Amino acid sequence: MNETPSNPSSPYGTLPPASVPASRRPVSLPRLREMHASGEKIVMLTAYDATFAAVADAAGVETILVGDSLGMVCQGLNSTVGVSLETMRYHTESVVRGLRRVQGTAWVIGDLPFGTYHESREQALRSAAVLMQAGAHMVKLEGGGWTAETVRFLVERGIPVCAHLGLTPQTVHALGGYRVQGKGDDAAATLKRHAHELQDAGAAMLVLEMVPARLSAELTGELKRCATIGIGAGRGTAGQVLVMHDMLGVNLGKNPKFVRNFMEGASGVRDAIQAYVKAVKDGSFPVDDTHGW
Ligand code: KIV
Numbered sequence: 001m002n003e004t005p006s007n008p009s010s011p012y013g014t015l016p017p018a019s020v021p022a023s024r025r026p027v028s029l030p031r032l033r034e035m036h037a038s039g040e041k042i043v044m045l046t047a048y049d050a051t052f053a054a055v056a057d058a059a060g061v062e063t064i065l066v067g068d069s070l071g072m073v074c075q076g077l078n079s080t081v082g083v084s085l086e087t088m089r090y091h092t093e094s095v096v097r098g099l100r101r102v103q104g105t106a107w108v109i110g111d112l113p114f115g116t117y118h119e120s121r122e123q124a125l126r127s128a129a130v131l132m133q134a135g136a137h138m139v140k141l142e143g144g145g146w147t148a149e150t151v152r153f154l155v156e157r158g159i160p161v162c163a164h165l166g167l168t169p170q171t172v173h174a175l176g177g178y179r180v181q182g183k184g185d186d187a188a189a190t191l192k193r194h195a196h197e198l199q200d201a202g203a204a205m206l207v208l209e210m211v212p213a214r215l216s217a218e219l220t221g222e223l224k225r226c227a228t229i230g231i232g233a234g235r236g237t238a239g240q241v242l243v244m245h246d247m248l249g250v251n252l253g254k255n256p257k258f259v260r261n262f263m264e265g266a267s268g269v270r271d272a273i274q275a276y277v278k279a280v281k282d283g284s285f286p287v288d289d290t291h292g293w
Pocket of ligand 1: 067241
Protein backbone atom coordinates (compact mmCIF):
# COMPACT_ATOMS: atom_id res chain seq x y z
CA MET A 1 0.00 0.00 0.00
CA ASN A 2 1.25 3.48 -0.87
CA GLU A 3 1.85 5.74 2.11
CA THR A 4 0.24 9.14 1.78
CA PRO A 5 2.67 11.86 2.81
CA SER A 6 1.32 14.10 5.56
CA ASN A 7 2.06 17.10 3.35
CA PRO A 8 1.28 16.49 -0.31
CA SER A 9 3.56 19.34 -1.40
CA SER A 10 6.58 17.46 -0.10
CA PRO A 11 7.64 14.02 -1.31
CA TYR A 12 8.90 13.35 2.21
CA GLY A 13 5.92 14.69 4.11
CA THR A 14 8.13 16.82 6.32
CA LEU A 15 7.50 20.38 5.16
CA PRO A 16 5.05 22.44 7.20
CA PRO A 17 1.67 22.90 5.52
CA ALA A 18 1.07 26.27 3.87
CA SER A 19 -1.35 27.14 6.68
CA VAL A 20 1.47 27.37 9.21
CA PRO A 21 1.84 31.08 10.07
CA ALA A 22 4.98 32.72 8.70
CA SER A 23 6.31 33.19 12.23
CA ARG A 24 6.34 29.40 12.77
CA ARG A 25 7.87 28.49 9.42
CA PRO A 26 11.54 27.57 9.48
CA VAL A 27 13.73 30.58 8.77
CA SER A 28 15.22 30.13 5.32
CA LEU A 29 17.80 31.90 3.20
CA PRO A 30 15.10 33.57 1.05
CA ARG A 31 13.41 34.78 4.26
CA LEU A 32 16.71 36.23 5.53
CA ARG A 33 17.27 37.92 2.17
CA GLU A 34 13.75 39.40 2.34
CA MET A 35 14.44 40.76 5.82
CA HIS A 36 17.68 42.27 4.60
CA ALA A 37 16.03 43.85 1.56
CA SER A 38 13.16 45.27 3.60
CA GLY A 39 15.40 46.65 6.32
CA GLU A 40 14.04 44.39 9.06
CA LYS A 41 16.86 43.76 11.53
CA ILE A 42 18.12 40.19 11.71
CA VAL A 43 18.61 38.84 15.23
CA MET A 44 21.46 36.42 15.82
CA LEU A 45 22.56 34.91 19.11
CA THR A 46 25.01 32.15 19.98
CA ALA A 47 23.83 28.91 21.57
CA TYR A 48 25.76 25.75 22.18
CA ASP A 49 23.29 23.26 23.62
CA ALA A 50 19.79 21.91 23.12
CA THR A 51 18.04 23.72 25.96
CA PHE A 52 19.38 27.22 25.40
CA ALA A 53 18.87 26.86 21.64
CA ALA A 54 15.21 26.00 22.28
CA VAL A 55 14.84 28.94 24.67
CA ALA A 56 16.43 31.34 22.16
CA ASP A 57 14.17 30.04 19.41
CA ALA A 58 11.07 30.47 21.58
CA ALA A 59 12.20 34.02 22.38
CA GLY A 60 12.20 34.88 18.68
CA VAL A 61 15.87 34.61 17.74
CA GLU A 62 15.99 34.01 13.99
CA THR A 63 19.55 32.82 13.55
CA ILE A 64 21.45 30.75 16.08
CA LEU A 65 25.21 30.77 15.77
CA VAL A 66 26.94 27.72 17.21
CA GLY A 67 30.04 29.86 17.58
CA ASP A 68 33.53 28.63 18.31
CA SER A 69 33.28 31.11 21.21
CA LEU A 70 32.14 27.91 22.95
CA GLY A 71 35.84 27.25 23.41
CA MET A 72 35.92 30.13 25.84
CA VAL A 73 32.47 30.00 27.43
CA CYS A 74 31.96 26.21 27.56
CA GLN A 75 35.47 24.76 27.52
CA GLY A 76 37.31 27.42 29.51
CA LEU A 77 39.96 28.05 26.86
CA ASN A 78 41.80 31.36 26.58
CA SER A 79 40.89 31.79 22.92
CA THR A 80 38.97 30.01 20.18
CA VAL A 81 42.15 28.66 18.59
CA GLY A 82 42.00 25.32 20.43
CA VAL A 83 38.46 24.38 19.35
CA SER A 84 38.24 21.23 17.22
CA LEU A 85 35.88 20.33 14.40
CA GLU A 86 34.63 17.37 16.42
CA THR A 87 33.66 19.71 19.26
CA MET A 88 31.83 21.97 16.79
CA ARG A 89 30.02 18.95 15.34
CA TYR A 90 28.94 17.80 18.82
CA HIS A 91 27.53 21.20 19.79
CA THR A 92 25.90 21.79 16.40
CA GLU A 93 24.13 18.44 16.71
CA SER A 94 23.01 19.28 20.24
CA VAL A 95 21.56 22.63 19.15
CA VAL A 96 19.78 21.08 16.18
CA ARG A 97 18.32 18.30 18.36
CA GLY A 98 17.01 20.88 20.83
CA LEU A 99 15.35 22.84 18.03
CA ARG A 100 13.78 19.69 16.58
CA ARG A 101 12.37 18.74 19.99
CA VAL A 102 10.42 22.00 20.15
CA GLN A 103 9.78 22.31 16.41
CA GLY A 104 11.95 25.39 16.43
CA THR A 105 12.30 27.58 13.39
CA ALA A 106 15.73 29.16 13.81
CA TRP A 107 18.38 29.13 11.08
CA VAL A 108 21.50 27.39 12.44
CA ILE A 109 25.01 28.52 11.59
CA GLY A 110 27.95 26.24 12.39
CA ASP A 111 31.30 27.94 12.92
CA LEU A 112 34.28 26.39 11.16
CA PRO A 113 37.08 26.30 13.73
CA PHE A 114 40.70 27.33 13.32
CA GLY A 115 42.73 25.22 10.92
CA THR A 116 39.77 23.44 9.31
CA TYR A 117 39.45 25.61 6.17
CA HIS A 118 42.88 27.22 5.87
CA GLU A 119 44.69 24.56 3.86
CA SER A 120 42.57 24.25 0.72
CA ARG A 121 39.06 24.64 -0.66
CA GLU A 122 38.69 20.87 -0.49
CA GLN A 123 39.60 20.83 3.20
CA ALA A 124 37.00 23.56 3.78
CA LEU A 125 34.37 21.52 1.94
CA ARG A 126 35.10 18.42 4.03
CA SER A 127 34.90 20.45 7.25
CA ALA A 128 31.73 22.26 6.17
CA ALA A 129 30.13 18.92 5.27
CA VAL A 130 30.67 17.72 8.85
CA LEU A 131 28.73 20.70 10.25
CA MET A 132 26.03 20.58 7.56
CA GLN A 133 25.50 16.86 8.23
CA ALA A 134 25.23 17.70 11.91
CA GLY A 135 22.23 19.86 10.93
CA ALA A 136 23.66 23.35 10.31
CA HIS A 137 22.04 25.38 7.54
CA MET A 138 25.07 27.58 6.94
CA VAL A 139 28.73 27.68 7.93
CA LYS A 140 30.74 30.66 9.10
CA LEU A 141 34.41 31.25 8.51
CA GLU A 142 36.75 34.07 9.44
CA GLY A 143 39.08 36.08 7.26
CA GLY A 144 39.48 38.50 4.40
CA GLY A 145 40.19 38.17 0.71
CA TRP A 146 42.13 34.91 1.07
CA THR A 147 38.87 33.15 2.01
CA ALA A 148 36.90 34.42 -1.00
CA GLU A 149 37.91 31.54 -3.23
CA THR A 150 36.86 29.09 -0.51
CA VAL A 151 33.54 30.89 -0.01
CA ARG A 152 32.82 30.65 -3.76
CA PHE A 153 33.73 26.93 -3.76
CA LEU A 154 31.34 26.19 -0.88
CA VAL A 155 28.49 28.35 -2.20
CA GLU A 156 28.74 26.74 -5.65
CA ARG A 157 28.33 23.39 -3.91
CA GLY A 158 25.16 24.45 -2.11
CA ILE A 159 26.57 25.48 1.25
CA PRO A 160 25.43 28.92 2.40
CA VAL A 161 28.27 30.90 3.94
CA CYS A 162 28.53 33.64 6.54
CA ALA A 163 31.87 35.48 6.41
CA HIS A 164 33.50 37.30 9.36
CA LEU A 165 35.69 40.42 9.20
CA GLY A 166 37.07 42.97 11.62
CA LEU A 167 38.22 41.38 14.84
CA THR A 168 38.56 37.74 13.86
CA PRO A 169 39.18 35.91 17.16
CA GLN A 170 40.93 32.95 15.52
CA THR A 171 43.75 35.33 14.54
CA VAL A 172 43.91 37.09 17.90
CA HIS A 173 47.63 36.37 18.22
CA ALA A 174 48.43 37.95 14.86
CA LEU A 175 46.19 40.94 15.65
CA GLY A 176 47.92 41.52 18.98
CA GLY A 177 44.78 41.16 21.09
CA TYR A 178 41.05 41.79 20.98
CA ARG A 179 41.30 45.21 19.35
CA VAL A 180 39.12 47.37 17.14
CA GLN A 181 39.83 46.80 13.44
CA GLY A 182 39.36 49.02 10.39
CA LYS A 183 40.47 52.22 12.10
CA GLY A 184 42.19 54.70 9.80
CA ASP A 185 41.72 55.18 6.07
CA ASP A 186 43.96 52.37 4.85
CA ALA A 187 42.60 49.75 7.23
CA ALA A 188 39.03 50.81 6.40
CA ALA A 189 39.68 50.60 2.65
CA THR A 190 41.19 47.12 3.02
CA LEU A 191 38.27 45.91 5.10
CA LYS A 192 35.82 47.28 2.53
CA ARG A 193 37.66 45.59 -0.31
CA HIS A 194 37.57 42.26 1.50
CA ALA A 195 33.86 42.65 2.24
CA HIS A 196 33.08 43.25 -1.43
CA GLU A 197 35.22 40.26 -2.45
CA LEU A 198 33.30 38.07 -0.02
CA GLN A 199 29.95 39.33 -1.27
CA ASP A 200 31.05 38.70 -4.87
CA ALA A 201 32.09 35.18 -3.87
CA GLY A 202 28.52 34.56 -2.66
CA ALA A 203 28.65 35.06 1.12
CA ALA A 204 25.05 35.70 2.18
CA MET A 205 25.97 37.17 5.56
CA LEU A 206 28.97 38.96 7.00
CA VAL A 207 29.73 39.33 10.69
CA LEU A 208 31.52 42.63 11.39
CA GLU A 209 33.18 42.46 14.79
CA MET A 210 34.63 45.48 16.60
CA VAL A 211 34.62 47.79 13.62
CA PRO A 212 33.98 51.57 13.78
CA ALA A 213 30.26 52.28 13.44
CA ARG A 214 30.68 54.61 10.47
CA LEU A 215 32.60 52.02 8.49
CA SER A 216 30.10 49.23 9.19
CA ALA A 217 27.15 51.53 8.34
CA GLU A 218 28.80 52.52 5.04
CA LEU A 219 29.48 48.89 4.19
CA THR A 220 25.93 47.91 5.09
CA GLY A 221 24.67 50.47 2.59
CA GLU A 222 27.02 49.18 -0.11
CA LEU A 223 26.47 45.43 0.30
CA LYS A 224 23.08 44.71 -1.22
CA ARG A 225 23.52 40.91 -1.52
CA CYS A 226 25.17 40.26 1.82
CA ALA A 227 23.58 41.11 5.18
CA THR A 228 26.01 42.59 7.69
CA ILE A 229 25.64 41.36 11.28
CA GLY A 230 27.36 43.58 13.81
CA ILE A 231 28.98 42.85 17.13
CA GLY A 232 30.55 45.96 18.58
CA ALA A 233 30.09 47.58 15.18
CA GLY A 234 27.42 50.17 15.91
CA ARG A 235 23.76 50.35 15.02
CA GLY A 236 23.95 50.64 11.26
CA THR A 237 24.28 46.94 10.40
CA ALA A 238 21.54 44.73 8.94
CA GLY A 239 21.47 42.67 12.13
CA GLN A 240 23.19 42.10 15.46
CA VAL A 241 24.82 39.14 17.18
CA LEU A 242 25.94 38.60 20.77
CA VAL A 243 27.48 35.74 22.68
CA MET A 244 24.66 34.41 24.86
CA HIS A 245 26.75 34.20 28.03
CA ASP A 246 27.74 37.87 27.62
CA MET A 247 24.18 39.16 27.22
CA LEU A 248 23.02 37.04 30.17
CA GLY A 249 25.77 38.58 32.31
CA VAL A 250 27.47 35.25 33.11
CA ASN A 251 30.76 35.89 31.36
CA LEU A 252 33.73 34.55 33.39
CA GLY A 253 35.86 37.54 32.42
CA LYS A 254 35.07 41.19 31.82
CA ASN A 255 32.18 41.86 29.45
CA PRO A 256 33.20 43.74 26.30
CA LYS A 257 32.11 47.40 26.30
CA PHE A 258 29.53 46.89 23.58
CA VAL A 259 27.57 44.21 25.45
CA ARG A 260 24.37 44.93 27.37
CA ASN A 261 23.37 42.64 30.23
CA PHE A 262 19.78 41.82 29.27
CA MET A 263 19.21 39.91 32.54
CA GLU A 264 18.97 43.25 34.30
CA GLY A 265 15.27 43.81 34.80
CA ALA A 266 14.33 40.48 33.23
CA SER A 267 12.26 37.82 34.98
CA GLY A 268 14.30 34.97 33.52
CA VAL A 269 16.48 33.84 30.64
CA ARG A 270 13.68 33.69 28.08
CA ASP A 271 12.51 37.14 29.09
CA ALA A 272 16.08 38.51 28.76
CA ILE A 273 16.47 37.01 25.29
CA GLN A 274 13.06 38.39 24.30
CA ALA A 275 14.23 41.83 25.43
CA TYR A 276 17.35 41.42 23.25
CA VAL A 277 15.23 40.43 20.24
CA LYS A 278 12.94 43.41 20.75
CA ALA A 279 15.84 45.82 21.24
CA VAL A 280 17.57 44.68 18.04
CA LYS A 281 14.31 44.81 16.08
CA ASP A 282 13.35 48.30 17.24
CA GLY A 283 16.91 49.62 16.97
CA SER A 284 17.31 50.39 20.67
CA PHE A 285 20.32 48.03 20.89
CA PRO A 286 23.05 49.00 20.52
CA VAL A 287 22.43 52.52 21.78
CA ASP A 288 25.99 53.70 21.85
CA ASP A 289 27.17 53.83 18.28
CA THR A 290 30.81 54.35 19.16
CA HIS A 291 31.47 51.91 22.04
CA GLY A 292 34.29 54.28 22.86
CA TRP A 293 36.15 53.73 19.56
O1 KIV B 1 32.20 32.41 17.82
C1 KIV B 1 31.37 33.30 17.97
O2 KIV B 1 30.54 33.30 18.86
C2 KIV B 1 31.42 34.41 17.03
C3 KIV B 1 30.62 35.63 17.36
C4 KIV B 1 31.33 36.44 18.36
C5 KIV B 1 30.28 36.42 16.16
O3 KIV B 1 32.11 34.35 16.05
